[in-house]
Amino acid sequence: MNRLSKEISPYLLQHAHNPVDWYPWGEEAFARARQENKPIFLSIGYATCHWCHVMEGDSFEKADVAAILNEYFVPVKVDREERPDVDAIYMRAVQAMNQRGGWPLSAALTPDGKPFWGGTFFPREQFKQVLGRLAEVWKSKQQDIEDSAFELMEHLKMLEDEVSQEKDFDTRPLKGFVERELKAYDPEWGGFGSAPKFPPAMALMALMRIARRDKEDRALAAVIGTLDGMARGGIRDHVGGGFHRYSVDATWLVPHFEKMLYDNALLTLAYAEAWQVTRSDEYHDVVATTLHYIMHDMQSPDGGYYSAEDADSEKTEGKFYVWTLDELTKIFRPEEMEQFCEYFDVKEEGNFQIDQRVEELEAAAGLKAVQKANILHHQKMPRLPTMADPIYRQLIEKLQKVREKRVRPLRDDKVLAAWNGLMIGAMAKSYKVFGEYAWLQSAKRAADFVLTRMRKDGRLQRSHRDGQTRFNAYLEDYACMIFGLIELYEASFDPQWLRAAIELQNKQDELFWDESGGGYFDHDGEDGTVLLRSKDFLDNATPAGNNLSAWNLVRLSAMSGQLEREARAEQILRKTAELMERFPGSFPMLMLALDWISGQHWEVVIATEHPDKDLVWPDLCPDFSPHAVFMRADESLDDICPNLSGKGTRRGKTLYYLCEKGSCQQPTDDAELVHRMLRDSSNS
Numbered sequence: 001m002n003r004l005s006k007e008i009s010p011y012l013l014q015h016a017h018n019p020v021d022w023y024p025w026g027e028e029a030f031a032r033a034r035q036e037n038k039p040i041f042l043s044i045g046y047a048t049c050h051w052c053h054v055m056e057g058d059s060f061e062k063a064d065v066a067a068i069l070n071e072y073f074v075p076v077k078v079d080r081e082e083r084p085d086v087d088a089i090y091m092r093a094v095q096a097m098n099q100r101g102g103w104p105l106s107a108a109l110t111p112d113g114k115p116f117w118g119g120t121f122f123p124r125e126q127f128k129q130v131l132g133r134l135a136e137v138w139k140s141k142q143q144d145i146e147d148s149a150f151e152l153m154e155h156l157k158m159l160e161d162e163v164s165q166e167k168d169f170d171t172r173p174l175k176g177f178v179e180r181e182l183k184a185y186d187p188e189w190g191g192f193g194s195a196p197k198f199p200p201a202m203a204l205m206a207l208m209r210i211a212r213r214d215k216e217d218r219a220l221a222a223v224i225g226t227l228d229g230m231a232r233g234g235i236r237d238h239v240g241g242g243f244h245r246y247s248v249d250a251t252w253l254v255p256h257f258e259k260m261l262y263d264n265a266l267l268t269l270a271y272a273e274a275w276q277v278t279r280s281d282e283y284h285d286v287v288a289t290t291l292h293y294i295m296h297d298m299q300s301p302d303g304g305y306y307s308a309e310d311a312d313s314e315k316t317e318g319k320f321y322v323w324t325l326d327e328l329t330k331i332f333r334p335e336e337m338e339q340f341c342e343y344f345d346v347k348e349e350g351n352f353q354i355d356q357r358v359e360e361l362e363a364a365a366g367l368k369a370v371q372k373a374n375i376l377h378h379q380k381m382p383r384l385p386t387m388a389d390p391i392y393r394q395l396i397e398k399l400q401k402v403r404e405k406r407v408r409p410l411r412d413d414k415v416l417a418a419w420n421g422l423m424i425g426a427m428a429k430s431y432k433v434f435g436e437y438a439w440l441q442s443a444k445r446a447a448d449f450v451l452t453r454m455r456k457d458g459r460l461q462r463s464h465r466d467g468q469t470r471f472n473a474y475l476e477d478y479a480c481m482i483f484g485l486i487e488l489y490e491a492s493f494d495p496q497w498l499r500a501a502i503e504l505q506n507k508q509d510e511l512f513w514d515e516s517g518g519g520y521f522d523h524d525g526e527d528g529t530v531l532l533r534s535k536d537f538l539d540n541a542t543p544a545g546n547n548l549s550a551w552n553l554v555r556l557s558a559m560s561g562q563l564e565r566e567a568r569a570e571q572i573l574r575k576t577a578e579l580m581e582r583f584p585g586s587f588p589m590l591m592l593a594l595d596w597i598s599g600q601h602w603e604v605v606i607a608t609e610h611p612d613k614d615l616v617w618p619d620l621c622p623d624f625s626p627h628a629v630f631m632r633a634d635e636s637l638d639d640i641c642p643n644l645s646g647k648g649t650r651r652g653k654t655l656y657y658l659c660e661k662g663s664c665q666q667p668t669d670d671a672e673l674v675h676r677m678l679r680d681s682s683n684s
Helices: 010-014 027-036 050-060 063-072 084-098 124-140 142-163 172-184 201-214 217-232 261-278 281-297 325-331 334-343 356-364 390-403 417-434 437-453 475-492 495-512 545-560 563-582 588-597 671-680
Strands: 040-045 074-079 105-109 115-119 459-465 468-472 602-607 628-632 655-660
Touching: 010 074, 027 040, 027 074, 040 050, 040 084, 050 063, 050 124, 050 356, 063 124, 084 105, 084 115, 084 142, 115 142, 124 142, 172 201, 172 217, 172 563, 172 588, 201 217, 201 261, 201 588, 217 261, 217 281, 261 281, 261 417, 281 417, 281 437, 325 334, 325 390, 334 390, 417 437, 417 459, 417 475, 437 475, 437 495, 459 475, 459 495, 475 495, 475 545, 475 628, 495 545, 545 563, 545 588, 545 628, 563 588, 602 671, 655 671
Parallel strands: 040 074, 602 628
Antiparallel strands: 040 105, 105 115, 459 468, 602 655
């Protein structure tokens, strides 16, 4: 057992029995490195990372590798999901050195934490050679290494300065975003670019808004083609619900099998909004099965949402999810098997092959490959089947019963504030779109868990597991939770959620806003072991904290009437204006704020004496209305939302106030008129 046995992170605990003398990130490791004048070997990964498992089995569990690390280095392990501040610095450093990055991330640092070498996965023999060379170079050329490490850190600081200059923004990035995405669009399979393909949920949400404002049919076609491709492909778990992390091929067939909470939250948002645009039964089914999976398998009894599920089970990637023809013929009667083969493409030899080199690397780590396996998909179906089809449902339920007896992949059961915020928002949004009350209840339980169990001394905490919280929350935690609470308030009109959103926004402004340069820092700067206080404006698998904050700020400004919040969003847009013009595809979440702030948007205030009868979703707004916020006239919110003051009913009738920046039209009791005005309003 090493020092990681005292941690709560499932990823760190996975390595607690390694012969490597691991330290968690912290001053203790740096003090030893300085005292013994040793470089730090930094390994960053996460609990459900398949290639992290491979490198552990191939290297970190082996005595010969451990002997080198323990003698010549101070080995440090980091869970990137717990410490995104640490991961961000060294990922940027490795990318600057190698033009590529990924996990497991491997880096060598000076005793004061400056990186001087980096890479990702290494097979064991190559890894031993690399470690030997690093140890020798540190011994013979330490001053040269420290000089180059200093230069690299200066380079990373210079990259931070790229967004220091502000510039007026306009709508050109919206048009550039569409053109960039359409140029990369795959008209045959959907998605953007070639293999591997990642689910582009934020880009789809941005394209739907731009398609609406500019009547851009090509953009909407790309959205539909991509959503259809993912819904039909193997990247979707057709038996258990939800989506895997990404597709290793261009056709969405072969997934990397891990499941992440954030992917399923963002994709749920995209499919729910697309249903409002298309009224596709298939999209409703995608949302319903995904959220059933989250509530059934990924929500704790206390209400928090777990982080992820592994790709591997029984030391085999994908074993829990794939099927052989022999298995299927034992499950189904002959007539059922015939029907099953109409729905799914199954072959006796399997419908995908594992790369021989990958199989060899996995075997060296003690992992096995599935043989003659089939990934279930609907790519050859003219129409995507749904659970409303009784025959299809019966077949799926039989598979579910068989799969329940299999060994499940490891579940990373830590609760992260940021990812919970995204899923709270997805549950609440889906309730608004489809009216399924269980989803609203699920969102409320999760929000209550984070707000009551993951706050300490008035500050949000990043991670919770086994009754313990760790680490002051980062910008993304605040931004994602605020997003989820805004959606939850609109779904329920319960004032506690809007109060909580504004409270968190005030705390975010206090902890992270850069008064001199504008924009939000990613962390609070209180941990002296973190060398760089950066600002991230590039969306990745999850939205950048600044970009999601801009979207939150414009909506909170509309809800509260506090225009200084919109002014902060505008400053973020000015800081990124030049980069958005040059690289629009890197800012999908920021496009939502730019779209909002560049055109007409509405505050819909509803005054009613009978909320249970009159405030019912989706009747309140059955259409895609991305340029409106919805509020209930409520005197208890007048202190934080002065624009609600004085808005009441007339002779007991429900009244709708349609307002722009607090300036309201005459109230009406005609809900259909309000729907028509929202439908017909154009942001062009």
